[in-house]
Structures are given as structure tokens and as C-alpha cells.
Amino acid sequence: MTYCVGVMLESGMIFASDSRTHAGVDNFASFCKLNLFERAGDRVIVLLSSGNLGGTQAVISILRQNGKRPDCPSLWNAESMFDVALLVSDAMRLVDRRDGQHLKKNNNGFHASFILGGQIRGEPPRLFRIYAEGNFIEAGDQTPYFQTGETKYGKPIIDWAITRSTTLNDATKCVLVSFESTMRSNLSVGMPIDLICYKLDSFAVTMRRRFDPDDAYFTTLGKEWSAGTREVFGRLPDLDW
Amino acid sequence: MTYCVGVMLESGMIFASDSRTHAGVDNFASFCKLNLFERAGDRVIVLLSSGNLGGTQAVISILRQNGKRPDCPSLWNAESMFDVALLVSDAMRLVDRRDGQHLKKNNNGFHASFILGGQIRGEPPRLFRIYAEGNFIEAGDQTPYFQTGETKYGKPIIDWAITRSTTLNDATKCVLVSFESTMRSNLSVGMPIDLICYKLDSFAVTMRRRFDPDDAYFTTLGKEWSAGTREVFGRLPDLDW
Known part of the structure; x- marks a missing residue:
């Protein structure tokens, strides 16, 4: 399994992903699922990947490789985030055409999906969810x-x-607690957690962090949140039977 | 779907269930899934039911009917909650023997499961989860x-x-918020919510409540909880990038 979150606020965006991959509980490993494409002053594009690792890595490799060819439509010359979503979708369908039928022999099929977000100069930030079929919302x-x-x-x-007007700071803490609650109940979601906060119109990533299993801030946050919830319940009006 | 919760605290127990049953989103109805067996001063037994409504109702009917026969092992003469769990399990297997093979023709099978809890004089409160196969933990x-x-x-x-030492009051509010979050994301869990709080060694139910869709307390609780969480995030230490 995987857990990825992308949030769009008035003041910017947050992207976070776990890094556990597994083929059964007796076979798991760590791979970064957060991919950043940044050209300072012009664009910041983040792709969070879930699903079959062979598939998601192939999609990212195609995007990176095409990005090196000046004559090729790529993430670096796309005019809008919508066009970027189309490029990701095209790369997914390419990989599916190559691998899909072979994976189906094992009753599996190609399944990779993405959260795509970021900002290209001239546009507000945009956030997409790209399904395994390559269509997106x-x-x-x-x-x-x-x-x-x-x-x-x-x-x-x-x-x-979280609402659109929540601050980047507060929403970041909330996203981390969201990971804490997921990992507490599902062993197939695991640290490290990769996190990027993007400030509106900054066209650069200055806040990026990886949380390892023993991260002091993450541990403290979980404990203080838990204590905070108990306090809130203590303050809420009691039920009148 | 269904959502039921049973909680065992140092100071008592909490039982709650939604009441939505459905066969597709275009065919849903309300049935109470909380069943109380109470003999003041002697025993309080609560059964929360999930799964096929025909199955769970049959199990409850058998338990009630056997309870009226003085010569029959029943919830009223069981010496312990463990024995009550065995009686529920026996009733489930009886229904399965009668209906199971017929339901399987529609690729369905008998599936009913229960949360059973309460207190019989001479014992501390006990809480069980009874699986569709009739075994339990x-x-x-x-x-x-x-x-x-x-x-x-x-x-x-x-x-x-919630920990074992949480008060009945605070844990009740928490259980209600747990229902609020479930209903917000799953349409097949729906109000009314039935709730019982049982005070340790009281051998009587004095706190029972049904929350209808327009319940003012439930609505207020959800809103104040949401505001409370935002306050907590504002207070938690900010991430040092």
C-alpha cells in the first residue's frame, strides 16, 4: 500500500508521501514516492506516485528523459499544469502499452496513479489526481x-x-498527523515520510523535509496531538441524557 | 454497511450503532442495530449487530424466544458473559444451518457479526467481538x-x-465524533445513532439516547470538535525546516 496527500491552500501547497513498498508483509522496502521538477523563478511541479513501483518509476523516467530533449514536449516547456497532466497521462499509457499485457498474465495489470500539483508562471497553483487509466480530475x-x-x-x-484558508504551518502539522494515524493502523504504510511545502507564487521549493522513523519532531507532534484531542473532549459540552 | 462501536473503560462501557441498512444506494432503510437485555440489579447485556439483516434479526429473535422459556439455557440464566457469547454463537450457527446454503445460491452466504458486552453480577464488565463464523475474541x-x-x-x-481511564463523559463524546467522521465519508452509514452508556456495577441502563438526523447536540458537537482541532494545530510546535 501507499499513502500520499496533496493539499491546495490559499497560501500554497503541501505534498507528502510515505515510502514503503511491499510484496507481502515479508518483503518490504523503502522508495521515495515524491518527485520534484523545479526551475526556480518559473515552475515547481511535484508528482506523488502510488501503485506498482515498476510502473511509476518508468513513468518518471520517461518524463525526466523527455525533459532532457529540447525538441520534445516536456514538463519544462509545458505551458500549463493541465498540459503537464496530459504528459504524465501519455507516459502512463506508453508504459501500459509496453507492460500491461505482460502483467495481466499474472492477473495483475498495469496500475500506477499519481497526485500531480504545482505552479507554472502565469497560472495559479493547480492540483490533479491522475487515475491508473490516465484520465484525471x-x-x-x-x-x-x-x-x-x-x-x-x-x-x-x-x-x-483544513480549509482553503488554513495556514501552511497548521496544515502541515495536520497532514503529518494524518500520516501518523494511517501508519498506526496499516503496516503497509511506513516511514520515511517525504514532505514539501510550496509557498504561493514563490516558484521555488524552500521547505522540504524527510521524516525518518526516529524523527523527534514527528514523535512529539503525535503525542501532543493526542493529548490535545483529550483536552478538546474535556471542554466540549457533555451530553444531556 | 454499518458502523458499531463497543468501548470498555474503567468506569463503564459505551455501545453505539448506526441504523442504516441498504441493498444498493437506491434502496436503504433504518433498523435499530442495538439490542438491550436488562434485568435491573442482575445483568445488562448489549448486542450490536452488523451484516445481513435477515441473519441478525433471526439471531436476536432466537435469543429473545429462548429467554422466555424457563427450562432453556438463555441470556437470563447464563452465569457469565462468556456463556452469553456461546449462546449468541450457537444461535448464529443455527441460523446459518437453516439459511446458509440458500443464501449461497446467490453467491452471498450467511454473514452476521456482533459486538457483545455487558456485566452479569459476580463478574467485571466484559466485551466480545463475535465473528460471522461464530468464534469470538x-x-x-x-x-x-x-x-x-x-x-x-x-x-x-x-x-x-480513549484509554481505559478516560471518563464515560469524554469517551462518549469521542465515540460520537467517531460516528460523525464515518458518516461524513461513507453514505452507507447513517443516522439515527443509538447510544448506551453503562456505569460500572450499576446493573441498570440509565443513559440511553437516540440521535436523529437533526439532533442539535450531535451537530454542535461535530462543529465544536472541528474548531477544537484547528485550535490544537495552532498550538502545536511548528516544524523547523
């Missing part, structure tokens, strides 16, 4: 975030605490 | 609660806020 005011993978444990906390 | 110090049905959305909040 874009976040709006009513749903300012996307999750992939093991989404259920970590969803309520985001629904409660 | 009992709650302990490390896992003082059981859920059935759509369990994921509502689990983190219980993990954060």
Missing part, C-alpha cells in the same frame, strides 16, 4: 486535497482541520 | 474497544483520545 474549492492509497484513516483529520 | 487492556462495519474513518479518533 482537478481539485476545486470544495475539495482542496487529494489522497491516494490507504486513504481512510487519514481523511477525517484533514476534513476537520 | 474478548477485549483486553491493550485493546479496550471493538468496531464492526466501516471501521477505518472512525478508528484514529478513538486511538488518540
Whole structure:
């Protein structure tokens, strides 16, 4: 499994992913699922990947390779985030054409999906969820975030605490607690956690962090959040039977 | 789907269930899934049911009917909650023997499961989770609660806020918020919510409540909890990049 979150706020964006991959509980490993494409002053593009690792890595490799060819449509010359989403989708379908039928022999098929977000100069930030079939949806005011993978444990906390006007700081803490609650209940989601905060119109990534299993801040945050919830319940009005 | 929770605290127990049953989104109805067997001064037994409604209702009917026969082993003469769990299990297997093969023709099979809890004089309170096969497990110090049905959305909040020493009042609010978060994300879990709080060694139910869709307390609780979480995130230490 996997857990990835992309959030779009008035003040910027947050991207986070776990890094566990596994083929059964007796065979797991760590791979970074957060991919950054940055050209300072012009564009910041983040891709969070879930699904079959062979598939997601191939898609990223195609995007990076095409990005080196000046004559080729790529993430570096795309005019909009919508065009970037199309490029990701094209790369997914290319990999599917090559690998899909072979994977199906093992009753598996190609399945990779992505959260794509960022900002290209001339546009506001945009956030997309790209499905395994290569089609995609874009976040709006009513749903300012996307999750992939093991989404259920970590969803309520985001629904409660994050709106478009939440600060980057507060939303970051909320996203981390969302990971804590997911990892507590699903062993197939695991640290390190990769995190990027992008400040609106900055066209550069200055806040990037990796949380390893023994990260002091992450541990403290989880404990203080837990204590905080108990305090809140103590303050809420008691039920009148 | 269904959502049921049973919690065992040092000071008592909490039982809650939604009441939505459905066969597709275009065919849903309300049935109470909380069943109380009470003889004041002697025993309080609560059964929360999930799964096929025909199956769970048949099990409850057998238990009630046998309870009226003075010569028959029943919930009223069982010496312990363990014996009650065995009676529930026996009733489930009886229904399965009668209906199981017929349901399997529709690729369905008998599936009903229960959360069983309560206190019989001479014993401390006990809490069980009875699986569709009729086998069961009992709650302990490390896992003082059981859920059935759509369990994921509502689990983190219980993990954060409830320990064995949490007060009945605070844990009740937490269980209600757990329902709020589940219903927000899964349409097949729906109000009314039935709730019972049982005070340790009281051998009577004095706190029972049904929350209808427009319940003012439930609505306020959800809003104040949401505001409370935002406050907590504002207070938690900011990430040092």
C-alpha cells in the first residue's frame, strides 16, 4: 500500500508521501514516492506516485528523459499544469502499452496513479489526481486535497482541520498527523515520510523535509496531538441524557 | 454497511450503532442495530449487530424466544458473559444451518457479526467481538474497544483520545465524533445513532439516547470538535525546516 496527500491552500501547497513498498508483509522496502521538477523563478511541479513501483518509476523516467530533449514536449516547456497532466497521462499509457499485457498474465495489470500539483508562471497553483487509466480530475474549492492509497484513516483529520484558508504551518502539522494515524493502523504504510511545502507564487521549493522513523519532531507532534484531542473532549459540552 | 462501536473503560462501557441498512444506494432503510437485555440489579447485556439483516434479526429473535422459556439455557440464566457469547454463537450457527446454503445460491452466504458486552453480577464488565463464523475474541487492556462495519474513518479518533481511564463523559463524546467522521465519508452509514452508556456495577441502563438526523447536540458537537482541532494545530510546535 501507499499513502500520499496533496493539499491546495490559499497560501500554497503541501505534498507528502510515505515510502514503503511491499510484496507481502515479508518483503518490504523503502522508495521515495515524491518527485520534484523545479526551475526556480518559473515552475515547481511535484508528482506523488502510488501503485506498482515498476510502473511509476518508468513513468518518471520517461518524463525526466523527455525533459532532457529540447525538441520534445516536456514538463519544462509545458505551458500549463493541465498540459503537464496530459504528459504524465501519455507516459502512463506508453508504459501500459509496453507492460500491461505482460502483467495481466499474472492477473495483475498495469496500475500506477499519481497526485500531480504545482505552479507554472502565469497560472495559479493547480492540483490533479491522475487515475491508473490516465484520465484525471482537478481539485476545486470544495475539495482542496487529494489522497491516494490507504486513504481512510487519514481523511477525517484533514476534513476537520483544513480549509482553503488554513495556514501552511497548521496544515502541515495536520497532514503529518494524518500520516501518523494511517501508519498506526496499516503496516503497509511506513516511514520515511517525504514532505514539501510550496509557498504561493514563490516558484521555488524552500521547505522540504524527510521524516525518518526516529524523527523527534514527528514523535512529539503525535503525542501532543493526542493529548490535545483529550483536552478538546474535556471542554466540549457533555451530553444531556 | 454499518458502523458499531463497543468501548470498555474503567468506569463503564459505551455501545453505539448506526441504523442504516441498504441493498444498493437506491434502496436503504433504518433498523435499530442495538439490542438491550436488562434485568435491573442482575445483568445488562448489549448486542450490536452488523451484516445481513435477515441473519441478525433471526439471531436476536432466537435469543429473545429462548429467554422466555424457563427450562432453556438463555441470556437470563447464563452465569457469565462468556456463556452469553456461546449462546449468541450457537444461535448464529443455527441460523446459518437453516439459511446458509440458500443464501449461497446467490453467491452471498450467511454473514452476521456482533459486538457483545455487558456485566452479569459476580463478574467485571466484559466485551466480545463475535465473528460471522461464530468464534469470538474478548477485549483486553491493550485493546479496550471493538468496531464492526466501516471501521477505518472512525478508528484514529478513538486511538488518540480513549484509554481505559478516560471518563464515560469524554469517551462518549469521542465515540460520537467517531460516528460523525464515518458518516461524513461513507453514505452507507447513517443516522439515527443509538447510544448506551453503562456505569460500572450499576446493573441498570440509565443513559440511553437516540440521535436523529437533526439532533442539535450531535451537530454542535461535530462543529465544536472541528474548531477544537484547528485550535490544537495552532498550538502545536511548528516544524523547523
